[in-house]
Amino acid sequence: MHDSLCGHLMDLVQNAVEAGARRVRVRWTERGDTLRLSVSDDGRGMDATQLRQALDPFVTEAGKHPGRRVGLGLPFLLQAAEAAGGRVRIRSARGRGTTVCCRVARRHPDRPADGDVAGTLLLALNLAGAVQLLWERRCDGAAYRVESAELTAATGPLDEPLAIQLARAYVAGLELELKEGREHGQVDFR
Ligand SMILES: Nc1ncnc2c1ncn2[C@@H]1O[C@H](COP(=O)(O)OP(=O)(O)O)[C@@H](O)[C@H]1O
Ligand SMILES: [Mg+2]
Numbered sequence: 001m002h003d004s005l006c007g008h009l010m011d012l013v014q015n016a017v018e019a020g021a022r023r024v025r026v027r028w029t030e031r032g033d034t035l036r037l038s039v040s041d042d043g044r045g046m047d048a049t050q051l052r053q054a055l056d057p058f059v060t061e062a063g064k065h066p067g068r069r070v071g072l073g074l075p076f077l078l079q080a081a082e083a084a085g086g087r088v089r090i091r092s093a094r095g096r097g098t099t100v101c102c103r104v105a106r107r108h109p110d111r112p113a114d115g116d117v118a119g120t121l122l123l124a125l126n127l128a129g130a131v132q133l134l135w136e137r138r139c140d141g142a143a144y145r146v147e148s149a150e151l152t153a154a155t156g157p158l159d160e161p162l163a164i165q166l167a168r169a170y171v172a173g174l175e176l177e178l179k180e181g182r183e184h185g186q187v188d189f190r
Pocket of ligand 2: 011073074
């Protein structure tokens, strides 16, 4: 079980990448009493039967993870959301893509902690590789967005230590500004 929202988020991004998505959009929005996480992809999607199976912890796609036969990502997310006064909604269409939305009560005592948001965005960018990742963060009045192509155009490929450090510092700065309530969203290293 994940102890942070970031852990759950990484699972959703991994699912999207494994579904053959070309574009993945992550939205993390905190407003009033509600925190919403959503991950949308244009991957292979699921029909009604597959969607039902996806929520069964004892079912995972054959061959997807050699060596394990349980798929716990979505069932754990459901459990965590319900324990924190929220819910999960999944919309999916075969051949079109999938959107997973999770809502929790922002100040619920059993809400998982945020986790390392900047580190998770970096991890997601690495996992996504050539997949275009759009990351949108909103916190009350403030917001920022990071697009993978735009970021790597400024830093260089994220398999270089310097690029990783630059990107991490940049995102950590955006997170800080978000928490302080300032608007931001441009990649500018000058
Ligand atoms: N974004 C997605 N697009 C297509 N199929 C998905 C997506 N997310 C989950 N699934 C399907 O639901 C199943 C269960 O997902 P999950 O609970 O994360 O377990 P796991 O990924 O370990 O199999 C996956 O094996 C996959 O078949
Ligand atoms: Mg998974």
